[in-house]
Amino acid sequence: MKGRVEIRIAGEGGQGVILAGIILAEAAAVWQGLNATQSQSYGPESRGGASRAEVIIDEEEIDYPRVRQPHVLLALSQEALDKYLPDVRDGGVVIVDQDRVVPPACPRRRLIEAPITRLAREKLGRAIVANMVALGVLARVSGVVTLEALRSAVAHRAPSGTEEVNLRALELGYHAPVREVSD
Amino acid sequence: MSERGEIRLVQGNEACAEAALAAGVRFFAGYPITPSSEIAEIMAVRLPQLGGKFIQMEDEIASMAATIGASLAGVKAMTATSGPGFSLKQENIGYAALAEIPCVVVNVQRIGPSTGMPTSPSQGDVMQSRWGTHGDHPVVVFCPWSVREVYDLTVHSVNVAERLRMPVILLMDEVVAHMREKIEIPPQVETVDRPRPSGDRQDYLPYDDSSDVPPMAAFGDGYRFHVTGLYHGPSGFPTTDPEVADRLIRRLCGKVQRRRQxxxxxxxxxxxxxxxxxxxxxxxxxxxxxxxxxxxxxxxxxxxxxxxxxxxxxxxxxxxxxxxxxxxxxxxxxxxxxxxxxxxxxxxxxxxxxxxxxxxxxxxxxxxxxxxxxx
Amino acid sequence: MKRYLRQQYMPHIWCPGCGNGIVLGALLRAISRLGWDQDRIAVVSGIGCSSRATGYLDFDTLHTTHGRALAFATGLKLARPELKVIVVGGDGDLAAIGGNHLIHAARRNIDITTICVNNRIYGMTSGQASPLTPKGRLATTAPYGNVDRPFDLCQLVQAAGATYVARSTTYHVRQLCNLIAEALENRGFSFVEAVAQCPVYYGRRNRLGTAVDMLKYYRDHAVTVRAAQSMQPEQLADKIIIGRLHHVVEPDYESEYARVMEEARRRADR
Incomplete structure (x- = not known):
C-alpha cells in the first residue's frame, strides 16, 4: 500500500492485542524503514475487558496519531468486530478469527476469515500465540509489512524464551488457509 | 555527531526516562500514578545499573522533596507524576524555585480535576504549571508533541534546570506519553552542569546576586551553607528586609524573563x-x-x-x-x-x-x- | 561548641526560657564528642521553632517546607551516603504534617538521626494544639481542653521500624547528650524525643509556671526505662519514660540499595 495506512487491532484483554500492535509498528518502522505510530487503549482489567491497538504506517511523517477510518481491521472477538466494523473504510480489509466470530454483512469491504486461534492451539498447543498467527494473516492479506520485517520484530520484541514459538505462529498465520467472504 | 544512533520504536514515557539518563540524571524519586508510572518503572531498572539511585517515596510530596534533597547533594534529579500528584507537589516546586535547586518535574497530563479519568488525555494543567505554587516565581515549561520531541525536550529540561538553577516542568499529555514512535537515540547528547563555585569557603555566598544565576555548591563539598524557603539575602540566611526581598524575587523571575526569547x-x-x-x-x-x-x-x-x-x-x-x-x-x-x-x-x-x-x-x-x- | 555555630546570626529567635537551646547544645556536644568531620554533616529541618536551628549551625544546613524535612533528607542521604544526616524538628512538624514521612523513614531504616523537640504545642504560630498535646490540656485551638489523644511517638517509630529509639528531657541534659550520641552512632533510622519546655505558649496557658518550674516537673515526673518496667499503667499515666527504649541492629537502607546497584550492574553486564 502507498501513503498513510491505518490499522486497528481489537479484541479482549489477554489476547495480546497490544503486543501485536507494537510488533506490527516495530516491523514497519524499525525493520522496514517506514514511519509508524502505535497507540492503545485498554480497560482497567488486565484480563477480560476490551483492548485495542492502533497502528499507522506511512512513508511520510505521521501527523494525527489516531485511526479514523481503518484500512485494516483485525478483530479477535465478536464485540470488537461489531464495535469497529462500521469505521472501516470502503475497500478496507476486515480480518476475523472464523471460530470466534460470526461475521455480519460486510458490504464494500473485503472480509477475510482464518482459523486463527485454532491454528495456534492445534499446531502449536498454545492458544496464547493466536495474536502472532493473526499478524501473519494480516501481513499476507494486507501487504502493509513484509514477513521478514515481522520476523525481525518478533525476534526482538517477544518475551524472552518465547521467540521460537511466536516466530512459528507468525509463519503459520502467513501461510494459513484464508477464506474471502463476499456478499 | 557523525556516529549513528540506535533506531528504536519507543514509547513516550520510555523516551523521557532514557533521555533523562542521557542528560545525566542520576536520581529519581516517584510515586505510582497513571499515566506516568512507566517513567518510574524504567528508572527503577536503569538508574542502579548506572550508579544512580531510584526511590519510591511514600507520597507525591515526599517525591518532590527527595528530588530537591538529592539535587542539593550535587546530583541531577527528576520526578514524574500526573495531575493529582502535580497538585500535591506544588509547595515543594515553589521551594525549589525560591531556593534555586535545579530539578525536572514531569507531569503527564490526564483529565481532571480530581481523579478524573486516569487513562484519558488532557491539556488541563497549562495554567497550573504556570501558577500552581503560590507567590511570584519563575517557571519554564516545555510541551512535546511527539516521541522524538519528548526525548529532545527532556534533555533540554535537564539542561535548562541546571543552567538556570530552577525547577523545569516537562508537560506531557497521555497521548504522547503512551504512544510509540520510531526515534533515533543519539549515542550522546549535549549536557549542561550547574555553575559551581571555585573560590574559598569563607567567600562563598550561595545566593550571590552579582550574577543572576549564582554558582551552586553541593552539600558535602565543604562550603557549609544554608538553604531555606524563607526569603534570604546573598548569604542564604533568612531576612525580612523589604529591599533584600524585592531584589531576590526580581532576580529569580528575571532570570527567566531575560532569557524569554x-x-x-x-x-x-x-x-x-x-x-x-x-x-x-x-x-x-x-x-x-x-x-x-x-x-x-x-x-x-x-x-x-x-x-x-x-x-x-x-x-x-x-x-x-x-x-x-x-x-x-x-x-x-x-x-x-x-x-x-x-x-x-x-x-x-x-x-x-x-x-x-x-x-x-x-x-x-x-x-x-x-x-x-x-x- | 562555638565552632559549630554561625555566631554572626545570633541572637537566635527563641524566647527566653525556651528548651530548644538546651536540645541544640546536647546535639552539638554529642557531635563534638564523636569528632565527626564538620564538612560531612548535613542538618535538615522543617518549619517551626526547633526547625530554625539549622540557620545557626555551621554545617551544610537545609531548612525545608513544613513537615517535609525527612523527605528532603532521604533524597540527600541517598544521593550522598557519605554525609551524616541529622533531622531536627518539632512535634507538630514531625508528627502531624510530617507524620507519614516519619513512619516511612523508620520503615526504610534509612541512616538518618531524627531529634524531635517535643514541646507539646505549635510555638511558632503561638500555641495551637499538636498531636503531642496531652488530652485535656489547653491550646488556642483547644480552648475547652484538648479532646484528641496524643501519640506516643517513640512507640510509633519503633513499631514503624526505627532501629534506635530514645527519650529524654531538657532537665536530663547529660543523658540527652549521651542518647543523641548513641543515636548518631547507630547505622539506620534513629529517633530521639527530647521533651522540652515552651513556657510562653504551652506553660503559661496551662498554668505550669516558669521555665524552671517546667524543668522541675520533668525532674519529678521522669522515670527510667528500668523503673518503668515494674510500674503499673496507672502509675505511669503522668510519667515521662526516659532512656534508651529500643536498639537493634538491622541493615540500613543505603546498604540494601548498594546491593540493588550491584545486582542491577551484574544483570546489565550479562
Whole structure:
C-alpha cells in the first residue's frame, strides 16, 4: 500500500492485542524503514475487558496519531468486530478469527476469515500465540509489512524464551488457509 | 555527531526516562500514578545499573522533596507524576524555585480535576504549571508533541534546570506519553552542569546576586551553607528586609524573563501564505497539523504554529506570525487556557477562536477543520 | 561548641526560657564528642521553632517546607551516603504534617538521626494544639481542653521500624547528650524525643509556671526505662519514660540499595 495506512487491532484483554500492535509498528518502522505510530487503549482489567491497538504506517511523517477510518481491521472477538466494523473504510480489509466470530454483512469491504486461534492451539498447543498467527494473516492479506520485517520484530520484541514459538505462529498465520467472504 | 544512533520504536514515557539518563540524571524519586508510572518503572531498572539511585517515596510530596534533597547533594534529579500528584507537589516546586535547586518535574497530563479519568488525555494543567505554587516565581515549561520531541525536550529540561538553577516542568499529555514512535537515540547528547563555585569557603555566598544565576555548591563539598524557603539575602540566611526581598524575587523571575526569547521553542508549518493561523501544542498540535493539511487541500490557506515552550509564552513569535493572518484558532484539550495568553498577546489584532475538548479524547482534525473552514 | 555555630546570626529567635537551646547544645556536644568531620554533616529541618536551628549551625544546613524535612533528607542521604544526616524538628512538624514521612523513614531504616523537640504545642504560630498535646490540656485551638489523644511517638517509630529509639528531657541534659550520641552512632533510622519546655505558649496557658518550674516537673515526673518496667499503667499515666527504649541492629537502607546497584550492574553486564 502507498501513503498513510491505518490499522486497528481489537479484541479482549489477554489476547495480546497490544503486543501485536507494537510488533506490527516495530516491523514497519524499525525493520522496514517506514514511519509508524502505535497507540492503545485498554480497560482497567488486565484480563477480560476490551483492548485495542492502533497502528499507522506511512512513508511520510505521521501527523494525527489516531485511526479514523481503518484500512485494516483485525478483530479477535465478536464485540470488537461489531464495535469497529462500521469505521472501516470502503475497500478496507476486515480480518476475523472464523471460530470466534460470526461475521455480519460486510458490504464494500473485503472480509477475510482464518482459523486463527485454532491454528495456534492445534499446531502449536498454545492458544496464547493466536495474536502472532493473526499478524501473519494480516501481513499476507494486507501487504502493509513484509514477513521478514515481522520476523525481525518478533525476534526482538517477544518475551524472552518465547521467540521460537511466536516466530512459528507468525509463519503459520502467513501461510494459513484464508477464506474471502463476499456478499 | 557523525556516529549513528540506535533506531528504536519507543514509547513516550520510555523516551523521557532514557533521555533523562542521557542528560545525566542520576536520581529519581516517584510515586505510582497513571499515566506516568512507566517513567518510574524504567528508572527503577536503569538508574542502579548506572550508579544512580531510584526511590519510591511514600507520597507525591515526599517525591518532590527527595528530588530537591538529592539535587542539593550535587546530583541531577527528576520526578514524574500526573495531575493529582502535580497538585500535591506544588509547595515543594515553589521551594525549589525560591531556593534555586535545579530539578525536572514531569507531569503527564490526564483529565481532571480530581481523579478524573486516569487513562484519558488532557491539556488541563497549562495554567497550573504556570501558577500552581503560590507567590511570584519563575517557571519554564516545555510541551512535546511527539516521541522524538519528548526525548529532545527532556534533555533540554535537564539542561535548562541546571543552567538556570530552577525547577523545569516537562508537560506531557497521555497521548504522547503512551504512544510509540520510531526515534533515533543519539549515542550522546549535549549536557549542561550547574555553575559551581571555585573560590574559598569563607567567600562563598550561595545566593550571590552579582550574577543572576549564582554558582551552586553541593552539600558535602565543604562550603557549609544554608538553604531555606524563607526569603534570604546573598548569604542564604533568612531576612525580612523589604529591599533584600524585592531584589531576590526580581532576580529569580528575571532570570527567566531575560532569557524569554532564547527559551522560546516553536515550529511553524505551512505559514508562509497562511490566512488563518492555528496555534496548538502537545498531541493536539498533531491533530491541528492534519487539519491544516486537509484544509489546504480544500483551498483554505491555513498554517500551524506549534508551541514547545509553553512558559514563558513565546509571544514574539506569535506576534510576528499573527501580523500576517486574518484570524487565529487556538486548539487545546481544555476549555480555554493557553488561548488566554494568545488573546493577551494579540490584544485584538486578530480575532481568536478556541477549539477545546474536555471529554478525554484527542481533539480530531474534523473539529479543527470546522473552525478553519466554517467561517 | 562555638565552632559549630554561625555566631554572626545570633541572637537566635527563641524566647527566653525556651528548651530548644538546651536540645541544640546536647546535639552539638554529642557531635563534638564523636569528632565527626564538620564538612560531612548535613542538618535538615522543617518549619517551626526547633526547625530554625539549622540557620545557626555551621554545617551544610537545609531548612525545608513544613513537615517535609525527612523527605528532603532521604533524597540527600541517598544521593550522598557519605554525609551524616541529622533531622531536627518539632512535634507538630514531625508528627502531624510530617507524620507519614516519619513512619516511612523508620520503615526504610534509612541512616538518618531524627531529634524531635517535643514541646507539646505549635510555638511558632503561638500555641495551637499538636498531636503531642496531652488530652485535656489547653491550646488556642483547644480552648475547652484538648479532646484528641496524643501519640506516643517513640512507640510509633519503633513499631514503624526505627532501629534506635530514645527519650529524654531538657532537665536530663547529660543523658540527652549521651542518647543523641548513641543515636548518631547507630547505622539506620534513629529517633530521639527530647521533651522540652515552651513556657510562653504551652506553660503559661496551662498554668505550669516558669521555665524552671517546667524543668522541675520533668525532674519529678521522669522515670527510667528500668523503673518503668515494674510500674503499673496507672502509675505511669503522668510519667515521662526516659532512656534508651529500643536498639537493634538491622541493615540500613543505603546498604540494601548498594546491593540493588550491584545486582542491577551484574544483570546489565550479562
Amino acid at each position: 532564547q527559551l522560546a521553542l516553536t515550529s511553524a508549518h505551512l505559514v508562509d501564505d497562511a490566512e488563518v493561523l492555528v496555534v496548538a501544542y502537545g498531541a493536539a498540535a498533531r491533530s491541528a497539523l492534519r487539519a491544516v493539511r486537509e484544509a489546504r487541500s480544500e483551498g483554505v490557506r491555513a498554517g500551524l504554529l506549534k508551541i514547545s515552550t509553553i512558559w514563558p509564552f513565546p509571544q514574539e513569535v506569535l506576534l510576528s506570525l499573527a501580523a500576517r493572518v486574518r484570524r487565529v484558532v487556538v486548539v487545546e484539550m481544555n476549555l480555554g487556557q493557553l488561548v488566554l495568553e494568545v488573546e493577551r498577546v494579540l490584544k485584538g489584532r486578530a480575532p481568536v477562536q478556541h477549539v477545546g475538548r474536555v471529554d478525554g479524547e484527542l481533539v480530531t482534525p474534523e473539529e479543527i477543520r470546522a473552525a478553519l473552514e466554517g467561517v
